[in-house]
Amino acid sequence: MSRRYPVVFSPDPDARYFVVSYEDAPDELRRASDASLIAPVTGRVKDVIFSPDPGATCFAISYYDAPGEVRRAVDGSPVVTLTGEVGQVWPGPAPLESSLFVVAYADGRSEVWDWQDTPHRLAELGLGMAGYVFDLEDARIVVWHSDGRVYLVDLDWLRAMGGDLAALSGEDVVRIACEGSFGSGSFDEARLGPYLDGGLPEGCR
Numbered sequence: 001m002s003r004r005y006p007v008v009f010s011p012d013p014d015a016r017y018f019v020v021s022y023e024d025a026p027d028e029l030r031r032a033s034d035a036s037l038i039a040p041v042t043g044r045v046k047d048v049i050f051s052p053d054p055g056a057t058c059f060a061i062s063y064y065d066a067p068g069e070v071r072r073a074v075d076g077s078p079v080v081t082l083t084g085e086v087g088q089v090w091p092g093p094a095p096l097e098s099s100l101f102v103v104a105y106a107d108g109r110s111e112v113w114d115w116q117d118t119p120h121r122l123a124e125l126g127l128g129m130a131g132y133v134f135d136l137e138d139a140r141i142v143v144w145h146s147d148g149r150v151y152l153v154d155l156d157w158l159r160a161m162g163g164d165l166a167a168l169s170g171e172d173v174v175r176i177a178c179e180g181s182f183g184s185g186s187f188d189e190a191r192l193g194p195y196l197d198g199g200l201p202e203g204c205r
Helices: 155-161 170-179 189-195
Strands: 003-007 017-022 028-031 037-040 045-050 058-063 069-072 078-081 086-091 100-105 109-114 120-127 129-135 140-145 150-154
Touching: 017 045, 045 086, 058 086, 100 129, 120 129, 120 140, 120 155, 150 155, 155 170
Parallel strands: none
Antiparallel strands: 003 017, 017 028, 028 037, 045 058, 058 069, 069 078, 086 100, 100 109, 109 120, 129 140, 140 150
C-alpha cells in the first residue's frame, strides 16, 4: 500500500476530517484531531464540501469514480447518496441559507439540496445551469441557464413541497401555493392572463 497524499479540505482550522488517498487501496476519511480512521470512503475523493455554518449536521463528498454522497458531521457516517457523479458542489451562504447546497453533475444536471435534519433534494434545476444566486432577504434562489432561461424560486415553497413535486396531487400544489406567496397577496393574479387563453385565474380561497 503506497500513500499518495493527505489532503485537508476544510478551510476551518478546526476541521474535523481529512482524506488520505492511496494508489492501491480505498481512500480513507480520518479525524483531524488524532488522525484516527473513521471509514474507508466510496471511491477516489475529488472534494469535500462543508457548510459555512459551523453547526451544520452534514457535509458532502464528491468522487471521481462514484456518485457523490452526504455524510454526518458528528461521525462521518453516510446519510444519502446523491443522484450522479458530482462535478461541483456550492454551499449556500451563511447564515440564512447555510443549510442548502447546489449540486452540478457531470452530465449537466443540477439540483438544490437541504442537508439539515434528514438531507434531501429540494428541487431539480434542470440541464445547462449557468449560475445562481441566493436572495437572502426574501429566501429565494435565482437560477439562470445557458439557453437564456431564468427562474426565481421561493425556497420556503420548495421546502413545503418536500422536494418531490411529482408525488403531489394538483390539489396539494394549489394548497401549498395558496399558503405561500399566492395566498399572501404578494402576487398579482392579473399577471396570469396571457397564459390562460382568455380564462380567469382561480384565486386562493
